[in-house]
Amino acid sequence: MKHIYFFLHRGIYFFAAMCFVSADTMAQSMLFKSKDTSSVNADSLAFSRVTSTRRDTLGYFPNNELFLRTSRNGAVSAVDMSEVKKLPYTSIDQMLIGRVTGVDIRTPSAEPGKRNSVFIRGTSSLLLSNRDIFYAQPTYVVDGVPLIMDHAFAYDIQRFDFNRMGTETNLLSFLDVNDIESIEVLKDFAATAKYGPNAANGVINIVTKAPRVGQMKVSVNAYAGLSLRPSVDAVNGKYESDFRMPFYQQYADETQWRNFPRYLADSSQSRYFGPANWDDLYMRNGFTDGIQASVSGGTPYANFRFSLGQSSQQGVYDKTGIKRYDVNFGINIQPIKNLVFTTDVAIANLNRKRNEFIRDRAGDEDYLFNYDAPLSPNKAYLQQYYTDLENTINRNKNNSARIIANVKYSFLSHFTWNTRFAIDYGQNFRDFFVPTALGEGNSYVSNFDGLNKRLVLDNSLRYENTFSGKHHLEVTLGQYGQWDKWRYDYGRAYKGSSDYVKIYQPGNDENHQGRFGNFRLMFNTKDFTQSRLASFYTNVGYNYDNKYFVSLYVRRDGTSYLDANNRWLVSPTLSASWKITNEDFLRESSWLSNLNLRASWGRVGRLMMDELYKGGPVYNVDAGWNGVPNMSTYNAFPAINAAYTTGYIVPGTSWPVVEQLNAGLDIGLFHDRLRASLDVYSKTDKNLILKIPTLEEEGYNGIVKNGMNIRNYGYELSIDADVVRGKDFQWTTGINVYTNQNKLTALPDGLTDLVISNRRFLVGKPVDRYWLLINDGIYNTDAEVPVNPATGKKMTYKGLTLRKGDPRWKDLDGNYDINDKDRVMKGRMVAALQGGFSNTFHYREWEVNVLLNYAFGRKVINQALADRFDFANREGIDDPKAIKEISWWSKVEGDYSKIPHYNPWSAVYAYQPNQTLFLEDGSFVKLRAVTVAYNLHSRWMKRSGVDQLRIYATGNNLLTWTKYKGGDPEAVSYFGYDEGYYNWAAPRTFTLGFNFQF
Numbered sequence: 001m002k003h004i005y006f007f008l009h010r011g012i013y014f015f016a017a018m019c020f021v022s023a024d025t026m027a028q029s030m031l032f033k034s035k036d037t038s039s040v041n042a043d044s045l046a047f048s049r050v051t052s053t054r055r056d057t058l059g060y061f062p063n064n065e066l067f068l069r070t071s072r073n074g075a076v077s078a079v080d081m082s083e084v085k086k087l088p089y090t091s092i093d094q095m096l097i098g099r100v101t102g103v104d105i106r107t108p109s110a111e112p113g114k115r116n117s118v119f120i121r122g123t124s125s126l127l128l129s130n131r132d133i134f135y136a137q138p139t140y141v142v143d144g145v146p147l148i149m150d151h152a153f154a155y156d157i158q159r160f161d162f163n164r165m166g167t168e169t170n171l172l173s174f175l176d177v178n179d180i181e182s183i184e185v186l187k188d189f190a191a192t193a194k195y196g197p198n199a200a201n202g203v204i205n206i207v208t209k210a211p212r213v214g215q216m217k218v219s220v221n222a223y224a225g226l227s228l229r230p231s232v233d234a235v236n237g238k239y240e241s242d243f244r245m246p247f248y249q250q251y252a253d254e255t256q257w258r259n260f261p262r263y264l265a266d267s268s269q270s271r272y273f274g275p276a277n278w279d280d281l282y283m284r285n286g287f288t289d290g291i292q293a294s295v296s297g298g299t300p301y302a303n304f305r306f307s308l309g310q311s312s313q314q315g316v317y318d319k320t321g322i323k324r325y326d327v328n329f330g331i332n333i334q335p336i337k338n339l340v341f342t343t344d345v346a347i348a349n350l351n352r353k354r355n356e357f358i359r360d361r362a363g364d365e366d367y368l369f370n371y372d373a374p375l376s377p378n379k380a381y382l383q384q385y386y387t388d389l390e391n392t393i394n395r396n397k398n399n400s401a402r403i404i405a406n407v408k409y410s411f412l413s414h415f416t417w418n419t420r421f422a423i424d425y426g427q428n429f430r431d432f433f434v435p436t437a438l439g440e441g442n443s444y445v446s447n448f449d450g451l452n453k454r455l456v457l458d459n460s461l462r463y464e465n466t467f468s469g470k471h472h473l474e475v476t477l478g479q480y481g482q483w484d485k486w487r488y489d490y491g492r493a494y495k496g497s498s499d500y501v502k503i504y505q506p507g508n509d510e511n512h513q514g515r516f517g518n519f520r521l522m523f524n525t526k527d528f529t530q531s532r533l534a535s536f537y538t539n540v541g542y543n544y545d546n547k548y549f550v551s552l553y554v555r556r557d558g559t560s561y562l563d564a565n566n567r568w569l570v571s572p573t574l575s576a577s578w579k580i581t582n583e584d585f586l587r588e589s590s591w592l593s594n595l596n597l598r599a600s601w602g603r604v605g606r607l608m609m610d611e612l613y614k615g616g617p618v619y620n621v622d623a624g625w626n627g628v629p630n631m632s633t634y635n636a637f638p639a640i641n642a643a644y645t646t647g648y649i650v651p652g653t654s655w656p657v658v659e660q661l662n663a664g665l666d667i668g669l670f671h672d673r674l675r676a677s678l679d680v681y682s683k684t685d686k687n688l689i690l691k692i693p694t695l696e697e698e699g700y701n702g703i704v705k706n707g708m709n710i711r712n713y714g715y716e717l718s719i720d721a722d723v724v725r726g727k728d729f730q731w732t733t734g735i736n737v738y739t740n741q742n743k744l745t746a747l748p749d750g751l752t753d754l755v756i757s758n759r760r761f762l763v764g765k766p767v768d769r770y771w772l773l774i775n776d777g778i779y780n781t782d783a784e785v786p787v788n789p790a791t792g793k794k795m796t797y798k799g800l801t802l803r804k805g806d807p808r809w810k811d812l813d814g815n816y817d818i819n820d821k822d823r824v825m826k827g828r829m830v831a832a833l834q835g836g837f838s839n840t841f842h843y844r845e846w847e848v849n850v851l852l853n854y855a856f857g858r859k860v861i862n863q864a865l866a867d868r869f870d871f872a873n874r875e876g877i878d879d880p881k882a883i884k885e886i887s888w889w890s891k892v893e894g895d896y897s898k899i900p901h902y903n904p905w906s907a908v909y910a911y912q913p914n915q916t917l918f919l920e921d922g923s924f925v926k927l928r929a930v931t932v933a934y935n936l937h938s939r940w941m942k943r944s945g946v947d948q949l950r951i952y953a954t955g956n957n958l959l960t961w962t963k964y965k966g967g968d969p970e971a972v973s974y975f976g977y978d979e980g981y982y983n984w985a986a987p988r989t990f991t992l993g994f995n996f997q998f
Helices: 002-021 023-028 092-096 130-135 153-157 189-199 237-251 254-258 358-365 379-389 863-869 939-944
Strands: 076-078 103-106 117-120 139-142 180-186 203-208 214-227 286-299 302-314 321-336 339-353 393-411 415-434 444-467 471-496 519-544 548-559 568-579 592-605 657-669 674-693 702-725 729-746 753-756 759-762 770-772 775-778 807-809 824-826 833-843 846-856 859-861 919-921 924-935 948-962 989-997
Touching (some): 092 103, 092 180, 092 203, 103 729, 139 189, 153 519, 180 189, 189 203, 189 519, 189 548, 189 568, 237 254, 286 321, 358 415, 358 444, 674 753
Parallel strands (some): 139 203
Antiparallel strands (some): 076 180, 103 117, 180 203, 214 286, 339 393, 415 444, 471 519, 519 548, 568 592, 592 657, 657 674, 674 702, 702 729, 729 833, 753 759, 770 824, 775 807, 833 846, 846 924, 859 919, 924 948, 948 989
């Protein structure tokens, strides 16, 4: 495999060099003459794929027509690809931040290549765990084909809700930005109904670059950059001892003094009280680079595009990083008039160097270590730990292959038959080995072999005709089939015979010991889930004189995830628009260049991701006990049991559906010098499936049934203006605003109040609120604790009498017992207002672009600060919260002056994060990117056939303005908690690059 990577890496650079050296030779050897694509007949391949998707110029949306067009009636936001290509982005979600409306992008960590999340127009379910994130993601469509992403079912056998088993890699990193023609966010069903249930969470539509007609053209895009090492306030044992000492002096009894941590008790030991320079081994300046070369050309009847790409990005933390190699090939052939064959093949490989968190290693091994003594903050002692880490194996490889074949045949002047077949195939492998030095004398090995596979077959017949020059009718009938499969084989083993045995080996001895024959304790698990989606659809679109547009789209979808009685669902979408500026009374208007009013209503079904809803008993490896629920073997025998922790599935589960109403207005003034778009929407998820907690004495810990409704509503506004349109100087500015509110409108069985874990959900209230106790100071003496006059007893916390040093929490119900009834739903996990602000300046050959993004009205729980003060409950216990990563030796950011000195040993859990004490304003404004570019022009370039040579420099993540006293307010968990060293902030990055085409 190393030889393959070497070949690809060298091949990319060789290919780019050959493009420079041999351009003239290749052009002369062409078998056809150059042709101006603007003069190609409509029957030719020049029009086989639309590369511009402007909403006001393209018509209706045939479901699988080769023309990838966006509905005039739909709510669509597009990314400016000319600016995105100048930034070292490795995934699509990074390209959306601040550039489009209607999206909420959450990036808990800037670890290169790690999975992030995107939510379009709000979350569609209750986000209670990491697995819930998978169900709320949009569908990514590439050239008309919905991509298959990772599945959450691997969480079924995981004890800890940290990372999903496997590579945990962002699969969108497969796409090379230089191969992308356009990216659009499709938000309402007028724009997305053609994707059916795949569109329930919105669609991000990606169109790749198509083969071009004419003389062969070669382009080379390359960049190199540097991510600056972040600063850290490193501390040692003295700082930590000084921090804790006031608490000991004020509250500790003799037993607690005796249990003072040993690593902090002796100030003479340099291991903990020496120099705090661990960051020299943990942090670095990270290099990033990439190069992509492509060649494209051909006649109107046969043309192609071929590209090779390579990129790498080093993380600034923990020696993380990612490398990608990609190959793309597309060919269009028109053997006879009106018959077009199109084939696209894309292959990519990702290798990701992951973090070395102790927490993640404990989760992978399903084993909690001895946490009595943390790692040393002194690099002289820490070096041995990193030497031991070099003996580990942590390989993360992802391979992707995407093949799209399309046949289009036009006949009888007005009919078009289209067939598309696509394969989206992904593999992910992780080999993980931990030597005895890091495993308390026990080595560990695991292997994950995963597969994601999707097959798509789409057939349609379209009729299109214009009558009397004004009446345009379009009718499409079609069938869509989608076959999905997810599979994994997972094995782990402990206590190997030697650290030299670092990976599993097939059993080849006489006893056939199996893959982990050199290890004593072995556990193997395999699982797969699959789904089938069958759809039949029709679309009828009509417009009169390009003024009035109406479209009715109806589809019938059937899913294999439900039983026969509930399998099929009919989903309609109705959309309309009025192009007011095409009216006779406005055609001659000198100031109003565009006015388009549009509206849509639609309903689609929501695909489920588990087979258990179709009925019948559900089994898994649920043969453990509380704390260790899943056991793949029992006394060396395979184990399977009723899925008690999955919950009891109520028979007759039916389709959840999403209904969305959208109204929009597009306006252009003064020859489109000022452009604005406003959308108002209401999106309601109905009949959602929810597990309602029950008493464990009933057997199952929950009942799974339909009946939950959530409504998201808000508005989106984008304004762009050409402030200056001079001959030498131009200035364009733009701002976009997005707001979203949500409300829980129903719970199963008519419930109005539900508590799940540390969250409370009330019908009629938002679902993205924290559930917190209200702080009102501290009890400085026992005498300050209120006494219940009815009983003569002092106030309690869940039955525990409050004492000196305990928090003064508000007793909202007045019963002199602080409990969950005294918690309030407060703060917003999602920003009330978010968006971006951009300015682009052109002066002759110079370009300058400045992008800011912002989020206001968002609250963050500073859990890192709460954990730092909660040291007494996190010292040397058998629990993941006792883990101290090496970055624990840094001062946690926060306003310490506002934190009372509670008694950390109190049984009332004084420093629990879920109280208003740690709720902070997480609003921010970020200078996301600044780009300076220069376009070179010379007689030599014109004479040599060079079309473009642009040199640019960019800076990314340059400044942040915020009131938040913790770390980066953007780098928090999916659920709004700042977990400190587990949430890496995006570093400042500076990049130089060029775009060359000839």
